[in-house]
Amino acid sequence: MKRIALEGKVLGENDRIAAELRQAFLEHGILCLNFISSPGSGKTSLLERTLEGFAAGARVALLTGDIQTDNDARRLARFGFPVRQITTAGACHLDARMVERHLREWDLAKLDLLLIENVGNLVCPTSYDLGEAAKIVVLSVTEGEDKPLKYPGIFRKAELMILNKTDLLPYVPFDVQTARENARGINPRIEILELSCQTGAGLDGWRRWLQGRMETARQRVPA
């Protein structure tokens, strides 16, 4: 019981900071997205392909979380946009405090899009609001179509499921239709995009989704 009360307190404090972050993003017209997936589902590859689609000078920045190593930050920095690594030193998720601390040195007035790559974990990051406009769950077709049923929390909270690695469909036992039905069974409103970061198939649809959401964020800035 004590543990649950304490967990509640930790989450309450997290929600307070996340609400402040969300307000700051709103005021600056920044679209903030929180990418959550299993390790190895292709979050970093998706972000690489996403950055490729922006012209130099686009007002995009990234925070990338990992327990150890700054591999992802180095991969992502090649594209010339601001990137900061959040090394959690053991923690299995990002929290709002970590995001707030790593944003301090950046001028939010210079950003339109903030992409946050969470720690590879389909469970724990789900509970921690980072002030994002939307959570995006990335599922790769190698993981099995039952994952929405087995890890319902993130599929319930995500606005978008990206079904990644569709180039491997010929080689793995994965039924796309069943995966879609499983996700929609958990969250009838979830949007679903299929793509392959290896071949580039489906990336256009993803970029359109992103541009649409960025436009919405711009329009919502208080006068």
Next chain:
Amino acid sequence: MKRIALEGKVLGENDRIAAELRQAFLEHGILCLNFISSPGSGKTSLLERTLEGFAAGARVALLTGDIQTDNDARRLARFGFPVRQITTAGACHLDARMVERHLREWDLAKLDLLLIENVGNLVCPTSYDLGEAAKIVVLSVTEGEDKPLKYPGIFRKAELMILNKTDLLPYVPFDVQTARENARGINPRIEILELSCQTGAGLDGWRRWLQGRMETARQRVPA
């Protein structure tokens, strides 16, 4: 600080129960293995192929952990060996108390091998001793060869890394040698087996490893 102290207390209690379980397994000559991996790395498929290799009447049992659903238990029950599902209802890992509770109805004197499939999560299950003789980490080749560096905890604690889904090697950017070096860099003593549950390649080596460890467990029973 309070949170860390409480976490320490929870882990202390877990370790106490795990030690009791380990002692019970030792006295009965039971080999207990704790399988840990990302969601979708193929733990359940590996267990299916493992059970196929045992004759009817072999003294094998399974516990399988999931946040939701008893899909895995149903998949595994087809082989005729005792299986119990542990549904964690949100928790991101199994703990020793859950194992202890689910073992109560079984007569340990009738078992030689207990396979425990943990919740799909490369982080949190690492911290919870279940009384097992060894942790086994399953990594699929679709996840990237950097995973031992990014999730060092489990690679440090595991005695064996099973590199699964080797049938997909022609289709994914994965360098086996680098993955091996990364794992050995974290844990120089880790054993490594490569296999494919789809094609069956490498399963013989895995069965030999298992038989060797079962033999050791039998020999260590106190007189």
